[in-house]
Amino acid sequence: MRNYDLEFLKRFSMVMAFLIALAVLLVFLASHLSKTIPPEVLNSAQAQVENRIAPTGTVYAGAEGEELKAASAQAALDRAKANVAFGGSLDGKVVYDGLCGACHTSGSGGAPTLAGGQFKARLSKGEDLLIKHAIEGFTGAAGVMPPRGGNPSVSDEQIKATVEWMLAQ
Ligand code: HEC
Structure with a gap:
């Protein structure tokens, strides 16, 4: 080398x-x-784990439970109110076509129909009572009228306008 x-x-x-x-x-x-260096824990992973190990139900007991129940019922009511049906329309025909007509056009379940004048015949009770029954529900000889036609997000004003529209037909 x-x-x-x-x-x-x-x-x-x-x-x-x-x-x-x-x-x-x-x-x-x-x-x-x-x-x-401690390993990084992803927030989403943490949330997923908590979701997986969360209890499936909650037991409401005692006075605190009553409060929670009342609060959640109120929250549900507020949600339903905030989400007024039929875009808040006060046009009786819109509400009738979308909801009430399902029973009151065919007369299913004993509902008084508009066509035969059956509905108008009830005017003898007074319009205010008819509106009250439409809001609160009514069980008479003919059948069961569900409160607000079964849609709690229809407002009092909408029911009033719809009953008035139905009577005018
Ligand atoms: C699920 C079917 C059904 C729907 C939906 C429905 N109704 Fe009725 N309605 C009835 C029946 C059945 C009666 C008759 C009850 C009786 O007199 O026995 C009735 C009766 C009524 C009466 C008369 C109450 C009285 O005191 O005589 C009014 C007013 C009325 N409905 C308004 C409405 C309005 C307004 C809507 C829509 C918001 C509506 N209904 C939706 C079934 C229905």
């Missing part, structure tokens, strides 16, 4: 040794860091 080959080998092995030492150092540093 010539002299400069020896010189090259010496430098080359020094560089190699340095790189190997650096690699080993980095391995230890990485493993140390992975032990000291």
Whole structure:
């Protein structure tokens, strides 16, 4: 071997040794860091876990339970009110066609129909009472009229307008 080959080998092995030492150092540093830094917990993963281990139902008991029940019933009522049916339309025909007509056109379940004048015949009770019955529901000899025609998000004003429209037919 010539002299400069020896010189090259010496430098080359020094560089190699340095790189190997650096690699080993980095391995230890990485493993140390992975032990000291706590693993990141994804918020969504946490929520999923909580959702999975949550109880399927809640027991309402005692005075606190009554309060919670009342609050959730009120919240449901508010939601229904905020979401007024038929876009809040006060046009009796719109509400009638969308809801009341299902029973009052065919007369199903004993509902008085508009066509035969059966509905108008009830006017002798007084319009206010008919409106009250339409809002609160009414069970008479003919059948069961559900409160607000079965849709709690129809407002009092809408029922009034619809009964008036039905009487005018
Ligand atoms: C599920 C079927 C059904 C729907 C829907 C329905 N009704 Fe009735 N309705 C009846 C029946 C049945 C009666 C007759 C009850 C009786 O006299 O026995 C009745 C009776 C009435 C009466 C007369 C009550 C009385 O005191 O004689 C009014 C007013 C009335 N409905 C209004 C409405 C209005 C307004 C709507 C829509 C918001 C509506 N109904 C939707 C079934 C229905």
